[in-house]
Amino acid sequence: MSARRKPRVIPPVPPPGSPPPAPVLPLDDPRLAFITNKWSRTVVQPLLISVLITGLFSALLVLAEIITRSDLWLPYSGFLFFVTLESCYTTLWLQQPERRLLNHTAYRAAELLLLTLLLRFFSWSVLGNWPQLADLPDILARPHLFLLDGPFIFCGIVSLFAWERSVSLAQTFTRLAIDQAEVYYYALSTSQRNASDKPVRTNRGEIVLSFFRQWIAGALILAVVTSMSNYDVVEIYRGSSLAGARLGLRTELVLFLLLYFLAGFALLSQARLAAMNARWLINGVTRAGQVEQSWHRYTLLLLGGIALVAAFLPIGSTFAIGRILQMAVWVLSTAASIIMTLLSTLLAWIISLFTGDPAPATTEPLLQPTLPPPPTLTATPIPPALPPSAVDSGLIVSSLFWAVAIVVSVMAISFFLRERGVKVNTAVFQSIWHQFRTWLQTAWRGAGHQVRDWQQAVRARLQREPADKPANQPPWRFIRLNGLSPREQIRYFYLSTVKRAADKGVPRQEAETPLEFAQDLKQSWPDAEEDVDVLTEAFLEARYGRSPIEAEDVSPGKKRWQQVKSSLRRK
Amino acid sequence: MGNFSALILILLLLAFFLRVDFIFYVIYVSAGVYAWGRWLMPRAVKNLHSARQYARNAFWGEDVPVTIQLSNRGRLPLPWIQVQESVAVQLKHGDPLHQVVSLRRGETAEFHYQVIARRRGYYQLGPLRLTTGDLFGIHPELVAFLPADYLTVYPRLTPLTQLGLPSRLPFGTVASHQRLFEDPARPMGIRDFRSGDSMRQINWKASAHTRQLMVKTFQPAISLETAVLLNLHSADYQFGNRGDVTEWAIEVAASLAAHLVNQRQSVGFITNGIDPLSSGQHGFDETTGRLLRPSHGVIQANPGAFMPPAIPPRNGRPHLTKILERLARIETEETVSFTGWAANACLHLNWGVTILAITANGSEAVCQSLHRLVRAGFNPILITVEPDGNFGLVRERARRLGFAAYNVASPRDLDPWRRPFAQGVTA
Structure with a gap:
């Protein structure tokens, strides 16, 4: 080395004559350098973890694109990146000492719910099928059709796994990092240390090894996925040869593969640095200079340099070896299959010696194809109308579902955000609610005044009505059904049916008898024929009969009336 | 992480x-x-050069700064190197050197730390352990060493002003109260002429000025060629405080030798203790870092092999360094008793040499041994280092046998020799 630099002088260790170290380390204490690498812990590591996990699971999305032959999957990789980044930061945030009292399970559940909602919105925006206002009844009645669709479920599962992996990796790096207790204990001089305060020793080497194994496993999965993506899996399933089903490697997959490996190497370096930091702190090693910056710089330079050199190396020239290996494996597998065939034949022959000649297999005549029987024209039975109670229970269930979903979502989001320091200004909501109530009261009062005006106008008009109307016709009013006698209830059922039929365009003529009008009704609503007959007969009995009508006689008429009413409504 | 090669294979x-x-x-x-x-990475470690710079010898109580230079002369950077220097417990001064540093290519880092010389001895500094590794933990860490160096801590020296030891060798450089040894090269003043004064000592200028005969007076001086005879035969010392007393004896010997060399006198050193380095097979205690002595059985098999050769009287600082280094390493052992060893040890000395015999006590046998030295023409002086309540008897016995005796059982006993010259004590 010709160029000799000026020696870098490492500051000496302070002599014992210097004042003893304070219990609380000053900010410039060299030992605090072991944990003050905030840049690594808060920026570099979460980003690398996110890139690693996103690269791994986005490869699955690319594979899904190839299988489904649609291009709607890849945009979800952006959401995966968001999920992994968020989970990393949430994990780091939850590991802080002041968050120990927080219920982590509940908070994680709230986080997952929030991510699910975000994925739902993201999926709608990617697919472009945002719910319309016209779909509101369906949304309310059948929420599962509204919430669940294929891409959402698949990406939800992928996101869940990515979230879990990300949380696990973030926890791994948190365990690797030096905590406050270790700094406090090991920063003291040996004489000042209290054995009972000694932190539990973490086997960081084992943690690094565990991360390394996980990374290797992910790398193998990714390599297999990459290999699978190189072929048209659908074509192979249909029986095409491998050569025929060969596709080019997708650019996105190349990118994900590259990101996964480079991020993995960088994270491995980070993990190693964290473990070394802890070891140096525990062993009382003083860091001189900027070891951590050098570490990051050399990692970057090394990976970048090797990646650059590797880009210029040949990658197809070794395929001859691959063919030779393939041939060797083929020869071995063929030999193994021949041996197995021979052995199985021999075994079958030996067994046949003990069991005698096998009975000749009876050949059954092949079934001749016959024409299918001609379709018979049968009247398609019209399904009976659902009872009103069934419809009501479905609505109740869906309403309950929505109510619970909304309440749980709001609670989860508010819990998640409140603990993160996001405070909602409730005064704004209270003001809006107050304004809404005021508006509602004003509108209600206005409507009441309007109704009174209309009533007065109607009364005035009725007073001016010509005398051709029967004078004894009672004015229109609400009727409380249970307040009527059984006879009057049956009459009400029939008369209300007559009124509804008139509204639907089948009025009763003045000269028509109830039985004649029943014929009109049956012609217009043939599915309600029986109900009309029963209702008409009940009305005739109530109107013209002299026998008393009890309360239990009302319910059959009421059922018939409700069914007739539903038939009328369907038209 | 063997999984890594498996990954490459599967891929x-x-x-x-x-x-x-x-x-x-x-x-x-x-x-x-x-x-x-x-x-x-192993290639990068091979290009790592280190050197340790420090003063090889230290006086008692002295701080010794140590500088370690670590150079990366290769083309590859070393992202992290853990530097750990082993320092003997008895030398530790502050936190030991245990640092981690990164080195760019061609860069040199310097580490500084200090050791303190608390106790005489021959100590090991280092070895310096250099640990490095890759950035991913895929391979085991690499370890290299900078071999250990050695530090000699001299015995504690008590500064002495004058000893007042008698000598039979005139024309030296040490002032003496015996007029017999007046040195004409050291004029001290003038006085009135007395009958019998030599004509050559008349100061004519002063006589003319005062108009009466005045003669020059000269400072008496002696040549005090000395040999320090240190008895470290363990059986000669009382068992209870043998360690402390022998250490004190070594300090006394070192102080006397240093004082005499400062007086430009020739000093030699003879001992019947052992020097662990003499055997050629030595080790160091991992805890204290001191030079380990051979086992008792090995020494007893051939005690002469471990006894260092005598250092003949010479003057000058390098010679003192040689004596002090020997005194730093010397250890007490059951070798040869003083009475059987002293006479033979002084055979090679010149006639009239002052022999400072430092031993445990002034027993009859010891005094008889020294008397034989008197009769052989030497000038022995007995210095005992064990406390002795009846030392007056010893002194009287020594006086009768023709030599002086001193009891120096504690630093306080050295005070008479530390006073200014005018208040010195003569034997």
């Missing part, structure tokens, strides 16, 4: 069989990272 198989070109790229990157740690 290679996948790339071969499924013919995915891009996996080759990943393999190249992985293999590059692997190769960097496997082959290039």
Whole structure:
């Protein structure tokens, strides 16, 4: 080395004559350098973890694109990146000492719910099928059709796994990092240390090894996925040869593969640095200079340099070896299959010696194809109308579902955000609610005044009505059904049916008898024929009969009336 | 992490069989990272040079600054190197050198620390352990060493002003109260002429000026060629405080030798203790860092092999350094008793040499041994280092046998020799 630099002088260790170290380390204490690498812990590591996990699971999305032959999957990789980044930061945030009292399970559940909602919105925006206002009844009645669709479920599962992996990796790096207790204990001089305060020793080497194994496993999965993506899996399933089903490697997959490996190497370096930091702190090693910056710089330079050199190396020239290996494996597998065939034949022959000649297999005549029987024209039975109670229970269930979903979502989001320091200004909501109530009261009062005006106008008009109307016709009013006698209830059922039929365009003529009008009704609503007959007969009995009508006689008429009413409504 | 090579192998198989070109790229990157740690890191460590700079000898109580230079002369940077210097417990001064540093190519880092000389001895500094490794933990860490160096801590020296030791050798440089040894090269003043004064000593100028005969007076001086005879035969010392007393004896010997050399006198050193370095097979105590002495059995098999040769009387600072180094390493052992050893040890000395015999006590046998030295023409002086309540008897016995005796059992006993010259004590 010709160029000799000026020696870098490492500051000496302070002599014992210097004042003893304070219990609380000053900010410039060299030992605090072991944990003050905030840049690594808060920026570099979460980003690398996110890139690693996103690269791994986005490869699955690319594979899904190839299988489904649609291009709607890849945009979800952006959401995966968001999920992994968020989970990393949430994990780091939850590991802080002041968050120990927080219920982590509940908070994680709230986080997952929030991510699910975000994925739902993201999926709608990617697919472009945002719910319309016209779909509101369906949304309310059948929420599962509204919430669940294929891409959402698949990406939800992928996101869940990515979230879990990300949380696990973030926890791994948190365990690797030096905590406050270790700094406090090991920063003291040996004489000042209290054995009972000694932190539990973490086997960081084992943690690094565990991360390394996980990374290797992910790398193998990714390599297999990459290999699978190189072929048209659908074509192979249909029986095409491998050569025929060969596709080019997708650019996105190349990118994900590259990101996964480079991020993995960088994270491995980070993990190693964290473990070394802890070891140096525990062993009382003083860091001189900027070891951590050098570490990051050399990692970057090394990976970048090797990646650059590797880009210029040949990658197809070794395929001859691959063919030779393939041939060797083929020869071995063929030999193994021949041996197995021979052995199985021999075994079958030996067994046949003990069991005698096998009975000749009876050949059954092949079934001749016959024409299918001609379709018979049968009247398609019209399904009976659902009872009103069934419809009501479905609505109740869906309403309950929505109510619970909304309440749980709001609670989860508010819990998640409140603990993160996001405070909602409730005064704004209270003001809006107050304004809404005021508006509602004003509108209600206005409507009441309007109704009174209309009533007065109607009364005035009725007073001016010509005398051709029967004078004894009672004015229109609400009727409380249970307040009527059984006879009057049956009459009400029939008369209300007559009124509804008139509204639907089948009025009763003045000269028509109830039985004649029943014929009109049956012609217009043939599915309600029986109900009309029963209702008409009940009305005739109530109107013209002299026998008393009890309360239990009302319910059959009421059922018939409700069914007739539903038939009328369907038209 | 053997899984890493498994990863490369599996990727290679996948790339071969499924013919995915891009996996080759990943393999190249992985293999590059692997190769960097496997082959290039050891090469980088080989280009690591280190050196330790410090003063090889230290006086008692002295701080010794040590500088370690670590140079990366290779082309590859070293992202981290853990530097750990082993320092003997008895030398530790502050936190030991245990640092981690990164070195760019061609860069040199300097580490400084201090040791303190608390106790005489021959200590090991180092070895310096250098640990480094790759950035990913794929390969085991690499360890290199800078061999240990050695530090000699001299015995504690008590500064003496004058000893007042008698000598039979005139014309030296040490002032003496015996007029017999007046040195004409050291004029001290003038006085009135007396009958019998030599005519050559008349100061004519002063006589003319005062108009009466005045003669020059000369400072008496002696040549005090001395040999320090240090008895470290352990059986001659009382068992209870043998360690402290022998250490004190060594300090006394070192102080006397240093004082005499400062007086430009020739000093030699003879001892019947052992020097562990003499055997050629020595080790160091890992805890204290001191030079380990051979086992008792090995010494007893051939005690003469471990007894260092005598250092003949010479003057000058380098000679003092030689004596002090010997005194730094010397250890007490059951070798040869003083009475059987003293006479033979002084055979090679010149006639009239003052022999400072430092031993435990002034027993009859010891005094008889010294008397034999008197009769052989030497000028022995007995210095005992064990406390002795009846030392007056010893002094009287020594006076009758023709030599002086002193009891120096504690630093306070050296006070008479530390006073200014005018208040000196004569034997």
